[in-house]
Amino acid sequence: MTPPQRQRRSPGQQPSAAASAPDPPPKEGATPNPERLFVIGGEGGGERADLDLVTLIVARAEPPVSATPEQAALLRLCVAPLSVAELSAYLSLPFSVVSVLLTDLLAIELVQARAPIVRQKVADRTLLEAVMHGLQKL
Numbered sequence: 001m002t003p004p005q006r007q008r009r010s011p012g013q014q015p016s017a018a019a020s021a022p023d024p025p026p027k028e029g030a031t032p033n034p035e036r037l038f039v040i041g042g043e044g045g046g047e048r049a050d051l052d053l054v055t056l057i058v059a060r061a062e063p064p065v066s067a068t069p070e071q072a073a074l075l076r077l078c079v080a081p082l083s084v085a086e087l088s089a090y091l092s093l094p095f096s097v098v099s100v101l102l103t104d105l106l107a108i109e110l111v112q113a114r115a116p117i118v119r120q121k122v123a124d125r126t127l128l129e130a131v132m133h134g135l136q137k138l
Contacts, residue, residue, distance in 0.1 A: 049103040049113065053085040053095065056114040057102060064110070070101055071110075078111055 058081045063072035070091065077090055088098045105111040 056081040
């Protein structure tokens with residue numbers, strides 16, 4: 001079986017019957033044009049906060065009246081600590097746009113960024129010895 005062949009069209013040419021099928025609707029949450037992301041994120045030409053996908057974000061205040069809809073949504077979601085990856089998924093926005101929005105919110109101190117909790121790879125030896133001696137006394 002051979003793959004279908006694409007045909008070039010000139011600006012005034014009518015499409016063929018096979019090509020006249022309507023385009024499928026865009027996926028839910030997909031942004032149809034990249035200009036919208038620029039409008040949401042703003043210029044973003046300044047310094048960005050040092051955020052990665054696992055940085056936890058917590059809101060410090062309610063959304064102000066001057067906040068954009070995306071910033072207000074971020075502040076409402078961050079009542080409990082959420083990672084930047086979760087925020088990006090919940091808002092269906094790319095990480096880069098969410099990091100620009102969070103940088104603006106961090107600058108005006110409406111959110112707080114926390115490093116993720118990293119557990120020790122090796123347990124503390126003194127704690128293990130104390131547990132062992134406590135079990136031996138039983």
